[in-house]
Amino acid sequence: MIVLNSLVRVLWFALMCVHGTAQADQILINRVTGKIVGDFYFVDADVHLELSKDARDAVESGVPLRFSFDFQVSRSRQLMWDQQILALRRSYRLERHALANKYVVTDLVSQRRAVLTSIEDALEELGRLRNVTIGKADELILKDALNGRLQAKLDIEALPAPLRPIAYLSPSWHLKSAWHSWLIAR
């Protein structure tokens, strides 16, 4: 009976993996702009984040989620693939605080926290990237324009280990935006 149960579980897991519905456009990058302030190049971005039911249940149950924002800057070349100038990842953690009944968004680089009363506010805060330094201005503002691109995604590797196999195989955990490009020019 136990073996049968286990087999049913594994089969259910496999079926879930195969037939899980794809999560369409749950992370959308609406706007990305760059600016130079002083010696640095800053990026502002507005990202629309929406959690799948599984991800929302996990947050509500106290499982912290880590979102990564990958910045890449590359130079286009003729007859050759693009030359990558830099690659940068900024990560943020979204978690629920049961005692305070608040949602906390933590910048994992600066460790700055934003405490919000609802998950929607937390996601809005998470998607509002302001003044993200991605490099020195003299390295990015060159004679030729560079291509910048941004992708936001839920970092499955940061999930608790028991959740990872399911997350890898279930589309409901594959929260990832398309690459959004912008031009870095003088």
Next chain:
Amino acid sequence: MKSRFGVVGGVALLSISLLTSLVLISAAIQNSERFGALFSMLLITNCLGLLGFVVLLVINVRQLLGQLRSRQPGARFTLRMVVIFVALSVLPLLVLYTFSLDFLTRGVDSWFDARIDRALQDALDLSKNALDLRMRELLSKTEEFAEELARGSESGAILNLDALRNPGSTIVANSWDSNSTDLDLLRQRSGAEELTVASPQGRLIETSSSGTELIPTLPNSAMLLQLRQGRSYIGLEPLGDSGFYVRVAVNILDTNLGSEQRILHALYPLSARMNSLAESVEHAYAKYNELDYLRDKLKLSFIMTLTLVLLSSIAIATWAAFFSARRLSAPILDLAAGTLAIAEGNYTTTLPVTSTDEIGLLVSSFNTMTGRIAGARAEIEAQNRYVNTLLSELSSGVLALDQEFRITTLNDSGRQILDLGELSVIGATLDEMCEQREHVRPFVEGISALLAGNSTRWQREVQIFNRGGRRILMCRGTALSFNATTAQGNVIVFDDITALAKGQRDAAWSEVARRLAHEIKNPLTPIQLSAERLRQKYLSKMAPADAETLDRLTSTIVQQVDTMKSMVNTFADYARPPVINQEPVDLNALLAGVVDLYKSANPEAEFLLELEPSLPAVSIDASRFRQVFNNLIKNALEAHPAGTPAKMTITTRGLISSAGHHVEIRLADCGEGIKAEMIGSTFEPYVTNKTRGTGLGLAIVKKIVEEHGGMVSLENNEGPGASAVIQLPLQNIAHGGHPDIDRKAS
């Protein structure tokens, strides 16, 4: 050998890697901080390792199925071993798996208890209530401070909150009035870490902080909205390492007309004790809640890991079963191959001894056995060579037969005597040999009856007619018996005694003839002389009547004595040693000449000559063969019943048989034929059915023909009469070949 160790090493490494990664997966599931980062990689490694084993197993199974289909030796043994090994390993594994799953699910479930759940929830609620009480105190205190501030006047530049949040913007220098000192005092009185006065839009008006933060924490938009609705904000906020803070924001209800609306925002730290307790409750609750959420996932992960362990163990065990079965069956297969090689006659087969166990002992014994067999075989072969050499050197023919009368041995002399040429007769039956060489049939028929009889030792003289002419073989048979009861074959030793028999017979008859001649001829002359003397002395003196009587009697005596002398001379002729003057003779002409003499002497007789015109000249003694033909024709004419015209048919022809080329002369009459009881002995001396004659006519015919290497026989015709058949070997051909015979032979 090297590749086998390579495969074993690779599989052992794969197994160790697989088991290690399974251990690490188990550790990662239980303690994500330790191996959490490696979890996905370990899982993939495991799946790949398992896949590798499955591929190995599929290859092994396909190989085994192929071997089973092609009925390769050892395939069924390997299958049996694999099935046994797999059954022995899989059944305990399944039992272990079942119990482990049970313990595992029960163990995980035992972590969660409704009472613990309830207790943690209660602890959380209790903490919330305790904090609520504290928060309400702080709210009322803040509202009091707001009222105090409202009572005082205020002025000063506005610090834009957004500008503070924006590092790129410039912070405008502010000029603070004397109220800032009041705010500090208020902050110190309240125990707040930060006290800020801001506009309803969130612009900083005034702030006081005990910390080192340059930028004060300002109310967010949600708080501002709530304040604009006239409701104060209070909330507990975790602020990182600093622990819990109580954030309060209240409207400063300024009673002065025209004055701008403001809000007071305060940040109160909790006491260290309360912070510690709250964090403890929060941490325990969060962890428990997370574990509760992950309970099913955790079970699934454990089941998955355990299933991976099970499948890996089964895969490793199955592969090990294949490996062990092949390793165990390898020496047995070697033994089977060695046995097969020995069955095919390769007695020098030796097998490598790769182990010192029982199988190694078996292989050693096999090698010893093959060595001994090879030695014994070499000895037997040497003995056979010795026996064959002896047999080949024997002048006697040796023919060995098995129980089914198949020829097992025939030495060279035997082949020569039987004139078998290149015919291979080993393994053939006697009848099969006859079908190939018809001339040996008399030999086979002669010995067959004796072989079938009960006699264990026998002896018989047999005659055959081969290319060398008539041969007399003296055969001595012995039944071979390797046990006491049944004969298991026969050996026949035969000698060509033609020359010996002929010599003996000739010598015997010569002796008889010589004695007869001597004993009879000696008294004949005195008898004849005495008779002639009687006649000469008394004839003239006697009366005519007596003289006539005397004359008649003495004439009779003289005549009979002459006859006897003639007979004695004939005997002398028979007895004299053969002196043959061979020369090429046209047999047809010789026969025609002889027949002409008889035609003239017997004009009423009819002679029909069917002579083959292309008959080659034969090397014979013409005068002696003239005597042969004379004797035979004379015999034939005498055999004719009186009163009827004699009729003879004389035929010559060339023949080819297994005995070689020869010429046949057939003289057929139309007489009374030969009595059956006389057929075998008509050529013996003194065997005759005539009242007259010496009885030596046919004996002389036979003697002359045999002196020429030929054979003569008498046989009754299908119609009336009998035929005398002479066969002369064509080794007596004088010159050239016989075109027709050559053509027939080709």
